[in-house]
Amino acid sequence: MRSAPTGRQLRLGAELRKLRERAGLTSTQAAQLLGIKQNQVSNMEAGRHGVSPDRLRTIACRYDCSNKALVEGLVAMTPDRKRGWWEEYRELLPNALLDLAELEHHAQSLRAANTARIPGLLQTHDYAREIFRQAVIELSPPEIEHRLSFRIKRQAILYREDNPVPYEAIIHEAALRMEVGGSSVARQQLQHILDMSERGHITLRSITFSVGAYPGSGQSIYYAHGPVPQLDTVYLDQSHGPAFLDTEAQLQKYRTLFERVGAVALGPEKTRNLIHGVMREL
Template structure:
């Protein structure tokens, strides 16, 4: 039995619950079918009890799930004895941040849209430091250092041997905001240009001329799973991160991203805009 399940463990359990419900089974009926106790079914679905890949495939067969791609993807999510680097921060940072790092580590691809800030995955150390210094609830220097090192380590998915494809749509307001002063802002813009040259990074901007557009004012982070059913949306809220994975929610945000992309500049035009902003600093 686990203590506090990670976000990935909770998601696996939640998907098994959805699978059971689609089969029209109560937890009691599922327990009888699987030959286990009802509380074991509840613990598996709550992420408190792990299952092996073979056990998961057996559960899927009993639930008459014929979606092989989904079952294979869920089997790949079964417990791994290796601890992720984010576990070093378990007692130092909110668990939602650790869940975010775990989500990014396993994502097939990532995309984001922001209005007032450069996305965390593309922030320089100096830019991120200034963001943390301006937190609504003032952070102590050690807490700032923990968050800063954690943010930089998260970016490793963009630099590993097989980097995760990443697409960002950034509003012109974020590009022009002089976070940390002109020098830090210029270094940040140069970093965006450097990252945009990488094959797996796509950078697009939305200009002031566009005016209002779908999702304006909202920062959205979308992580693609191995199958669409396992995608996840992460939203920053005043009380912390919110993770969304209901089918209707995923459809909503996929559609929203498609509409935002229609009004964004091309990657080449985006680089031109960044160069112009740098010249004006």
């Protein structure tokens, strides 16, 4: 029995609950159908009890779920005996950050839209350090170092030799022009994102000041694609704490939002030209 399920374990449990509810079953009825106790159903749906691939397929069959792609996507979320690298930071950093790293590790692709800063996966060491130094709630030097090393390790998904995660970043001109850490750090940061944009799996786009107001301009959005659309996740980094969104209505809202943001963004080549122009002004 798990006392503190991870975000991925909680999501799997929530998806099992959705399957049961779509089948029109109460937890008691589901337990009878599966030949287990009602509290076992509740514990699986709360992420407190693991589910094997065979058990999950049995559950999907008993719940009359005919979406094979969804079932196999859920099977892929069943417990992995290997501990992810992020577990090294448990007790050192907030659990939400560990859940974010796990989400990124398993994502099929990632999309980010940022207004005021460069997305975390594209930040340089010096840029990220300055961001952490400016945190609203002051961080101790050790915590800054933990967060810094954690952020750099997260970026490894973009450097994998086998199957690097496809990544698209839409960055507002305001973030490109903000001299975080001074002009030297800012210039190095811009050069870094230019270099990263040359990688085949990374797409870099920008929104210029001339666009004016646009949908979603007041927030940073991070969208992780799962193996099927139902298993996508939206991550919002808010001042009062991060939020993971995964209801059907929420996912559709942010898919539409990304489409509208993308419609006003420059293409990759014009974005690189803009960045070169900003660098010349530093």
